[in-house]
Amino acid sequence: MVAVFNKELLSWYLITLKLRETVDTGNQNTDDTPTSARSVNPFEQPPTPPQQQQQTEKRQPCELKNISTSGNVEEETYLSESTQWVISITEKLEQARQDENAGSWAKLCIYRVPKCLREGDDKAYVPQIVSLGPYHHGRKRLREMDRHKWRALHHTLKRTNHDVKHYLEPIKELEEKARACYEGEITLSSKEFVEMMVLDGCFMLELFRGAAGGFKHLGYSRNDPVFAMRGIMHSIQRDMIMLENQIPLFVLDRLLGLQMGDLDQKGFVAKLALRFFDPLMPSDEPLQQKYLTRMESSMGHSTVFDPLTEQDGLHCLDIFRRSLLRRGPQPSARMWIRRWSQADRVADKRRQQLIHCVTELKDAGIKFKKRKTDRFWDIKFKNGVLRIPRLLIHDGTKSLFLNLIAFEQCHLDCSNNITTYVIFMDNLINSPQDVGYLHYYGIIEHWLGSDAEVADLFNRLCQEVVFDIKESYLSLLSEQVNRYSEQKWNAWRASLKHNYFSNPWAIISFSAAVVLLLLTTAQTFYGVYGYYKPPRQPI
Structure with missing residues (x-):
């Protein structure tokens, strides 16, 4: 048996040869056999004429004459595998066509954090106590909290005198819309997905309402292991803010509306969520009194402060981010040239240096002062003074900033304000000395072990983050700071002040040296002057 190296060509050749033999046989039977004689057994193969057999043998290459039966089986197997391969590719292309449908991406707002962002710090994006939604549903180490989720649902049904079907059927109507919010395929069945939405949603609402109006009012014991303001609540809040x-949010709105008997509860969950997540705010400025109004007293009233007056929120992380950017008066309007104008360019990783570090700016004559405002991102620069609001850093700040940055990197319809602020602070802080200097002026307050941990x-935070400086709300301020620091006179003046006016003793020494220099100069002048112009002698 002669080896055949190109199996694909051999397969197509055999198929072509078989078809040609069939056609030639049919033509020969049509020409030589009467019509009546052709009514034979259709399953019986007609004999091949000797002349045609000779022609067929002449058409076959010499290396194909000795192919054994086992070779034919091998070729048939190869053809079967090739057919399966083509079918598999066709199915993948059909799936790609369905994924390419623009409607399937329209409501996407809850993402899996890209691997490039989570490398080296996966813990900041993965919940440690409680899972919400399908991404971490059913994880073994998070199942302990599921018992308390069922307790929350039980309390809700008992307090409202509702049957569980009262929630399942309305949420079933939102299933397709809710699935479209998540990135990638959700493998849960319809019943499992709806059950998860109801269970997790009621659990969240119980926490929100308990933090606003008191868990005792909802029927929980004061020593409840979860539904009480204990130390574990901070860890739960940190998990619930992860991307x-x-x-x-529309699922939570529907569940709260079903509990209250009024489906027009849009926006109220957002108020509850802001009150619940307030301890995670990266500022120690207290919420305004209107934020702290007890939510239970405002049930059914539309006059309560609404943080989402312009547009609907997507989920709790989105609401929290908007509250960070909206607290206090709004900044002046800027032209945010966002995603749709980026079709012809890609952000350059090399152009993310907004500003120099604190040490360099200080040597260039720039002063740092704390700005009194609860908007930690609202930085100002005027007359050589960089005013930065106070930033409070605790053990949950890192996870909070990382998830906010991941959301801004993934979602198309939001600005990069938080990312810009973090990169700005990253540029300012290169060493523990920079942190210590900012801490000295009250700009940074942290509960970590050392200044080195804050610098690290x-x-x-932004090792794999890419953004365009032109779209940064701090781009103009950074240009002003850099232009000021490049003026040599400012650097000379700063050096003089640092070396000779840094403390009272230095000022006294400098003043004494100046007086001594002036006296010496005067003495020298009068000595030279008296030599060339001696005084006149009296006659």
């Missing part, structure tokens, strides 16, 4: 651990935190 991969979100429930669509900022230096790791």
